Amino acid sequence: MQFTGILLLFLLLPLFVVPWFSQFLQQRRFDTVEPLENHVVISGHTPLVHTFITEIESHAHQHPYVIIETDQDRAVELRDLGHTVLHGDPESESDLRKASVEKAQAAVVAGDDQLTLNAALAIRDVAPMVPITATLEDATLRQYLHSAGVEYVVQPRQVIGQALATHYAMSEGMQSDRIVILGHGTVGSTVRSALETWGADPTVVDIDEGEHVDVVGDATITKTLQEAGVKNADAVIISLPKDRQALYATLLARELSSTVDIFVRVTESEAVGRVKRAGADYVLELSEISGQMVAAAVLDEPVSGTDSDILFTRLSDPDVELSALDIDRIIGVSRNEELHLAPDHDFELQQNDLLIYVRE
Structure with missing residues (x-):
């Protein structure tokens, strides 16, 4: 019996006790972080946040940060990569205090709109004076974020649409109306609105019927693209919900026409190279643009991506900084919680406006 008991003890230790104790210590390790000051508190890790962190780490001035991550395995992975991570809930006031949010220089909230609103309210309760930058997909909710205390509202989908x-x-000089837009969501409708303002009359394709939709059908089916006139078009602008749809639509459009110019919006960075190999001439990545916009809102330094020609800069002296800038290159101006796309010549720029424009 003594031998059996000792044997069972040695069997149980590695199988149950050691893993449980290791997990317990690991969990305690990620439930707290060292006190920080003048840092950035980030809600969760997304592709957008990855781009944002890359931007702030590449600048000359140091910008410490802490990521509040709800998933423990993801928190472990991020810590192993060298990030400062707190395993917690960005909507929890106690976890926000653990992240020293009341001593932060800024807070960044990125995710679905409900999470963004709840996290912003929690941050405002704990740290009334800390500026909050948040992303937003549904433009109709902008006033609610403003009421929740968000200082800078980033709307990347509208910016990408205007940029396309x-x-x-x-590139084309608006010499032809033979333009086909595949997808009429936020990005596609922004593209259509901009082109119509400039006098073009694009053909819009979407899976659902709706105002301004000319062809109802699946943009990943050749018959739909033929009906929309892609074969004889001068340009095709693709903004579909999923990257694999954008990839397939690009392949079909290039097969129908070897000369058409194809402009594409994708969500993930992995899709950029694939879509270009499929025949796209110009590709914008949602997470990259989103992260750069957030970085420009938080930092007092110009931000520009390595793979795109879109630049973001916060104006300190508009008269001096815009003296050599062509108004036609301006995509939009973000002023606190408002986004002004394609401002006209009468639009008066102000100090601290976030200017979004195309590189020469």
Whole structure:
């Protein structure tokens, strides 16, 4: 019996006790972080946040940060990569205090709109004076974020839509109305609105019927693209919900026409190279643009991506900084919680406006 008991003890230790004790210590390790000051508190780790962190780490001035991550395995992975991580809930006031949010220089909230609103309210309760930058997908909720205390509201989908339209106008000179837009969501509708403002009459394709939709059908089916006139089009602008749809639509459009210019919006960085190999001439990545916009809102330094020609800068002296800038290159101006796309010549720029424009 003594031998059996000792044997069972040695069997149980590695199988049950050691893993449990290791997990317990690991959990305690990620439930707290060292006190910080003048840092950035980040809600969760997304592709957008990855781009944002890359931007702030690449600048000359140090910008310490802490990521509040709800998933423990993800928190472990991020800590192993060298990030400062707190395993917790960004909507929890106690976890926000553990992240020293009341001593932070800024807070960044990125995720679905409900999470963004709840986390912003929690941060405002704990740290009334800390500026909050948040992303937003549904533009109708902007006033609620403003009421929740968000200082800078980033709307990347509208910016990407305007950027695609601006890039087309700069490259093609608006010489033809033979433009096909695949997808009429936030990005696609922004592209259409911009092109119509400049006098074009694009053909819009979407899976659902709706105002401004000319062809109802699946944009990943050749018959739909033929009906929309892709074969004879001068440009095709693709903004579909999933990257694999954008990839397939690009392949079909290039097969129908070897000369058409194809502009594409994708969500993930992995899709950029694939879509270009499929035949796209110009690709914008949602997470990259989103992260750069957030970085420009938080930092007092110009931000520009390595793979795109879109630049973001916060104006300190508009008269001096805009003296050599062509108004037609301006995609939009973000002023606190408002986004002004394609401002006209009468639009008066102000100090601290976030200017979004196309590189020469």
